[in-house]
Amino acid sequence: MNTQPIFIAEVSSNHHKDLERCKKFIQTSAEIGCDAVKFQLFKIEQLFAPEILVKSEMHRERKNWELPVDFLPELKQCCISNNILFSCTPFYLDAVKVLAPYVDFYKIASYELLWDDLLIECAKTQLPIVISSGMATIEEIDAAITTLKKHGAEDITLLHCVSAYPTPEDQCNLSVLQSFRERYGIKVGWSDHTVSPAVLNRAIHKWQADTIEFHLDLDEQGAEYAAGHCWLPQQIAPVIHAAKMIEAIDGNPIKQFVPSETSDREWRADPVDGLRPFKQIRASFQG
Secondary structure: OOOOOEEEEEOOOOOOOOHHHHHHHHHHHHHOOOOEEEEEEOOHHHOOOHHHHHHOHHHHHHHHHOOOHHHHHHHHHHHHHOOOEEEEEEOOHHHHHHHOOOOOEEEEOHHHOOOHHHHHHHHHOOOOEEEEOOOOOHHHHHHHHHHHHHOOOOOEEEEEEOOOOOOOHHHOOOOHHHHHHHHHOOEEEEEEOOOOHHHHHHHHHOOOOOEEEEEEOOOOOOOOHHHOOEEOHHHHHHHHHHHHOHHHHHOOOOOOOOHHHHHHHHHOOOOOOOOOOOHHHHOOOOO
């Protein structure tokens, strides 16, 4: 089990189809301590049924949320320059091949968990796969993990997820993480929609999440920020910093004084008379 979880910043549809803004997401994610940044690659005509698009202006407007495919080379290079992994969620079959030269791992969204054809295409690449499980039954998750493994996926991380935006804290059921770990014997994590430090800290420190995914916005101007499930950099940075400090905080199990205590050691009560500091430094004390 990792004591330091991998943090994935999910840009989702907050990028405004603006290449420089996309790069800013990458740079900011690296600056606040993330290990990976993730985008989404979809075309609304291959995301929603035509019956829905004909009737729903709201769904047609998501055309403005599409990530331009020609951004991918520069986004990958920006990630390399900032020493952060690049990931993307494919939402149509051809997207898997389009992304293959660029991504360090695929992310499969909760809404696509039942789509075996997509799972198979991702698995066949033999790249690492992170898959979310929002709304799913355990039988549906069993089938998805079996399909991935059957078709060549070896490095799989299963994220517990609640597909409510935002998610109420009392519906997180974080103990599912241990159930997943025992049932599948793979890495597990939490895909967050709560914007709650308490939830993330519990997932990390109680349930040893291997991965934390969260939605990021830069400035409250992202297309999804108003829904209430996106973190701002200044909100998430302290959580990431604390998680990265776990090993340093735990330290050495052997009790001994540490460097920061050195200057105070001689200012303890002298065992001879009980007065501070030790007798050998009283005469030289200058005030």
